[in-house]
Amino acid sequence: MTSELYPAGRLGQVRDAVRSAGLDAVLLTPGPDLRYVTGYDATQLERLTCLVVPAQGGAALFVPRLELAAAQASPVSGSGLELIAWQETEDPFGMVARRLGQVTAVGLSDRMWAMSALRFRDALPGTRLELAGPVLRPLRITKTAAEVTALREAGAAIDRVHAQVPGWLRPGLSERAVGVRVSEAILAEGHASVDFVIVASGPNAASPHHEVSDRVLAAGDVVVVDIGGTMPSGYCSDSTRTYAIGEPPAEFTGYYTVLQDAQQAACDAVRPGAPAESVDAAARDPITRAGYGDAFFHRTGHGIGLESHEDPYIVAGNGEPLRPGMAFSVEPGIYPGPHGARIEDIVVVTEDGYQRLNQAPRDLVVTG
Amino acid sequence: MTSELYPAGRLGQVRDAVRSAGLDAVLLTPGPDLRYVTGYDATQLERLTCLVVPAQGGAALFVPRLELAAAQASPVSGSGLELIAWQETEDPFGMVARRLGQVTAVGLSDRMWAMSALRFRDALPGTRLELAGPVLRPLRITKTAAEVTALREAGAAIDRVHAQVPGWLRPGLSERAVGVRVSEAILAEGHASVDFVIVASGPNAASPHHEVSDRVLAAGDVVVVDIGGTMPSGYCSDSTRTYAIGEPPAEFTGYYTVLQDAQQAACDAVRPGAPAESVDAAARDPITRAGYGDAFFHRTGHGIGLESHEDPYIVAGNGEPLRPGMAFSVEPGIYPGPHGARIEDIVVVTEDGYQRLNQAPRDLVVTG
Numbered sequence: 101m102t103s104e105l106y107p108a109g110r111l112g113q114v115r116d117a118v119r120s121a122g123l124d125a126v127l128l129t130p131g132p133d134l135r136y137v138t139g140y141d142a143t144q145l146e147r148l149t150c151l152v153v154p155a156q157g158g159a160a161l162f163v164p165r166l167e168l169a170a171a172q173a174s175p176v177s178g179s180g181l182e183l184i185a186w187q188e189t190e191d192p193f194g195m196v197a198r199r200l201g202q203v204t205a206v207g208l209s210d211r212m213w214a215m216s217a218l219r220f221r222d223a224l225p226g227t228r229l230e231l232a233g234p235v236l237r238p239l240r241i242t243k244t245a246a247e248v249t250a251l252r253e254a255g256a257a258i259d260r261v262h263a264q265v266p267g268w269l270r271p272g273l274s275e276r277a278v279g280v281r282v283s284e285a286i287l288a289e290g291h292a293s294v295d296f297v298i299v300a301s302g303p304n305a306a307s308p309h310h311e312v313s314d315r316v317l318a319a320g321d322v323v324v325v326d327i328g329g330t331m332p333s334g335y336c337s338d339s340t341r342t343y344a345i346g347e348p349p350a351e352f353t354g355y356y357t358v359l360q361d362a363q364q365a366a367c368d369a370v371r372p373g374a375p376a377e378s379v380d381a382a383a384r385d386p387i388t389r390a391g392y393g394d395a396f397f398h399r400t401g402h403g404i405g406l407e408s409h410e411d412p413y414i415v416a417g418n419g420e421p422l423r424p425g426m427a428f429s430v431e432p433g434i435y436p437g438p439h440g441a442r443i444e445d446i447v448v449v450t451e452d453g454y455q456r457l458n459q460a461p462r463d464l465v466v467t468g
Numbered sequence: 469m470t471s472e473l474y475p476a477g478r479l480g481q482v483r484d485a486v487r488s489a490g491l492d493a494v495l496l497t498p499g500p501d502l503r504y505v506t507g508y509d510a511t512q513l514e515r516l517t518c519l520v521v522p523a524q525g526g527a528a529l530f531v532p533r534l535e536l537a538a539a540q541a542s543p544v545s546g547s548g549l550e551l552i553a554w555q556e557t558e559d560p561f562g563m564v565a566r567r568l569g570q571v572t573a574v575g576l577s578d579r580m581w582a583m584s585a586l587r588f589r590d591a592l593p594g595t596r597l598e599l600a601g602p603v604l605r606p607l608r609i610t611k612t613a614a615e616v617t618a619l620r621e622a623g624a625a626i627d628r629v630h631a632q633v634p635g636w637l638r639p640g641l642s643e644r645a646v647g648v649r650v651s652e653a654i655l656a657e658g659h660a661s662v663d664f665v666i667v668a669s670g671p672n673a674a675s676p677h678h679e680v681s682d683r684v685l686a687a688g689d690v691v692v693v694d695i696g697g698t699m700p701s702g703y704c705s706d707s708t709r710t711y712a713i714g715e716p717p718a719e720f721t722g723y724y725t726v727l728q729d730a731q732q733a734a735c736d737a738v739r740p741g742a743p744a745e746s747v748d749a750a751a752r753d754p755i756t757r758a759g760y761g762d763a764f765f766h767r768t769g770h771g772i773g774l775e776s777h778e779d780p781y782i783v784a785g786n787g788e789p790l791r792p793g794m795a796f797s798v799e800p801g802i803y804p805g806p807h808g809a810r811i812e813d814i815v816v817v818t819e820d821g822y823q824r825l826n827q828a829p830r831d832l833v834v835t836g
Contacts, residue, residue, distance in 0.1 A: 143664065167677040169676075170678050170679070173675065173681070189783070210581060211581045211583070213582075214585045217585050221597075229586065230586070231582060287651050294661065294662065306537065308535075309534055311538070409514050
């Protein structure tokens with residue numbers, strides 16, 4: 101991808117952060133951390149790919165021999181990073197350990213599989229294993245202008261999918277069938293992959309992490325549609341809208357307005373210096389006052405970037421002050437059953453407030 | 469999903485296996501192991517979902533409060549398994565540790581993220597952490613009749629995608645544009661998700677794990693198309709075909725025939741009792757004899773089921789005897805550059821030989 105999005109200076113920033121954290125090295129397997137540092141979009145598999153970034157000395161990327169050409173074709177190639185290919189019958193964990201030499205503490209990618217983490221534990225006896233996440237967190241948690249642009253493009257792409265959703269919400273179609281159309285549209289509108297598709301109709305709308313089922317849509321249903329994907333840039337989209345097929349239940353209409361106001365109030369609470377939890381409280385207070393406090397049983401949001409869920413989390417207890425460049429979802433929900441609703445936009449903290457990256461209408465869209 | 473595919477007796481089998489392995493429990497986070505044991509198709513996220521299967525006593529599934537309804541709607545609900553929901557501000561790792569009590573050794577899902585594995589390490593001081601994979605491996609490595617049926621359905625679905633590929637391989641289209649069409653077709657032909665799409669054209673065909681790039685297809689290109697997805701059943705597809713746009717280079721035509729013969733020879737080596745590595749040797753020998761040994765630098769195959777890569781691996785050094793019900797890819801490749809080729813089918817070991825689950829033509833398809 102563009103060097104603006106994955107600037108060459110990142111490796112040096114990470115080396116400094118490793119040193120400040122008092123670690124000897126971080127070991128980054130494929131996933132968001134590796135991509136953040138190098139731009140290399142590799143897939144985590146049973147064969148080890150691992151970027152070793154030591155506090156002192158040169159970094160090296162260990163790759164399976166059959167992925168050497170893919171690594172050479174990636175942004176890694178221009179970075180001066182040493183590439184070390186291992187053969188099918190070699191032990192890459194031992195190779196990394198020999199490269200590290202005597203080390204006291206190393207940090208592992210948060211998403212490294214246990215099958216690799218325990219192999220490193222065995223290959224590095226006496227070494228303290230920590231997570232690399234806290235090392236990279238201060239870098240990743242605020243987005244550069246190029247990252248915000250990439251998130252804005254992702255937001256526009258998922259908005260274009262939501263614009264098509266009302267046409268698919270027809271009585272007689274199953275959630276699963278709607279889900280396939282959503283997935284196809286996520287790709288057609290410019291994402292490289294589909295991350296999740298929730299089409300929660302009728303009573304399923306009261307289940308926040310429902311995905312899709314064989315339930316057939318019917319007139320009178322409320323449908324929560326929460327969808328997202330990853331763009332070729334590596335950056336993610338995530339947006340929820342709630343739809344009604346024909347006239348919704350009377351109670352629903354009442355609390356949907358409460359939800360809309362709560363989501364707006366939470367967005368309006370976003371500004372530099374405000375603690376993350378104040379955004380959660382701003383969403384929760386009006387919902388609680390309206391008597392639906394128990395029906396809003398998840399946090400208000402999560403950070404987004406190269407992962408669809410990352411720091412900062414917008415949750416009670418997180419007093420971290422918001423800073424310009426932080427990007428996260430604002431997604432209160434009300435799930436009293438036998439229906440429910442959620443509205444979700446991604447927002448970015450600006451110098452004096454916030455900007456929404458999703459523009460699909462938040463007024464209830466009634467179809468059919 | 470059907471109880472035939474995810475039978476209720478699995479939990480008991482796993483408990484027995486935990487006991488035989490000398491572990492106190494296995495801790496299974498969302499992924500193939502959890503799905504194998506319970507049929508529950510949850511997504512691994514930063515909020516912990518964890519099935520605790522102790523050697524003695526009742527199993528329990530810890531879920532985030534907001535996923536409780538999803539878990540209740542899953543096959544877990546009829547299993548008698550205890551469901552324990554944790555609230556956003558609780559510590560689920562501590563809750564699991566208290567449930568376990570004093571334990572000596574527990575096994576973690578192979579794909580559990582390090583961020584959870586290290587939390588369990590800290591919550592269970594003095595407990596030896598191992599992998600759950602070896603406990604579940606003997607169960608998962610041979611497929612039941614229902615699993616073979618699910619894999620056959622997956623194979624037929626990806627065959628239907630390959631049948632459409634020649635129509636998309638037109639000069640002027642980019643690999644990325646072809647990849648989007650392939651992804652859409654993977655979904656349209658019945659998969660629930662796209663796992664990977666490799667469209668490797670021209671010189672990229674010599675890079676086995678190339679994905680897609682902005683390279684534009686041209687007449688005379690050879691194109692390796694290696695694609696797969698996961699069906700609603702949970703079972704995966706994976707098949708590779710190599711195509712030519714117009715007349716391919718003369719050298720290519722020569723080694724493609726060698727490759728076709730090698731792939732057939734490897735399949736013909738599949739029978740109960742044959743060591744896994746003998747299938748690799750059967751593919752490698754004719755390629756080496758033809759002078760392309762150095763250009764075939766990956767193993768011949770990998771098991772497939774709820775994961776697209778799982779045991780058994782068809783690689784030198786794996787002397788494990790094949791048994792009926794084992795399912796794996798047979799996918800030799802020749803990559804001399806500036807082009808390359810691979811042919812991949814999934815096969816299942818039968819009582820007296822093997823059955824192919826992919827039927828797309830293996831003769832070179834020349835398009836355009």
